[in-house]
Amino acid sequence: xxxxxxxxxxxxxxxxxxxxxxxxxxxxxxxxxxxxxxxxxxxxxxxxxxxxxxxxxxxxxxxxxxx
Numbered sequence: 596x597x598x599x600x601x602x603x604x605x606x607x608x609x610x611x612x613x614x615x616x617x618x619x620x621x622x623x624x625x626x627x628x629x630x631x632x633x634x635x636x637x638x639x640x641x642x643x644x645x646x647x648x649x650x651x652x653x654x655x656x657x658x659x660x661x662x
Contacts, residue, residue, distance in 0.1 A: 601639050608635075633657050 608631060616623035637657075641650050 597643060601635075605635060630657075630661075 608626075612623050612626045615626065637650060637654060640653055644650075
């Protein structure tokens with residue numbers, strides 16, 4: 596059930612950005628350019644596991660991978 600909730604939240608963000616692109620493309624571009632996937636992954640991992648060691652490892656791997 597938790598997995599379906601994650602899919603729903605992610606799909607809603609994508610659908611909202613898609614809808615917003617027809618209304619205000621600049622704002623939609625800003626939302627899409629944010630590191631939404633990274634933030635959602637960190638949030639979902641924290642809510643599911645509550646293990647800060649894993650969250651720190653994930654955050655470090657994201658930080659190293661971005662540049």
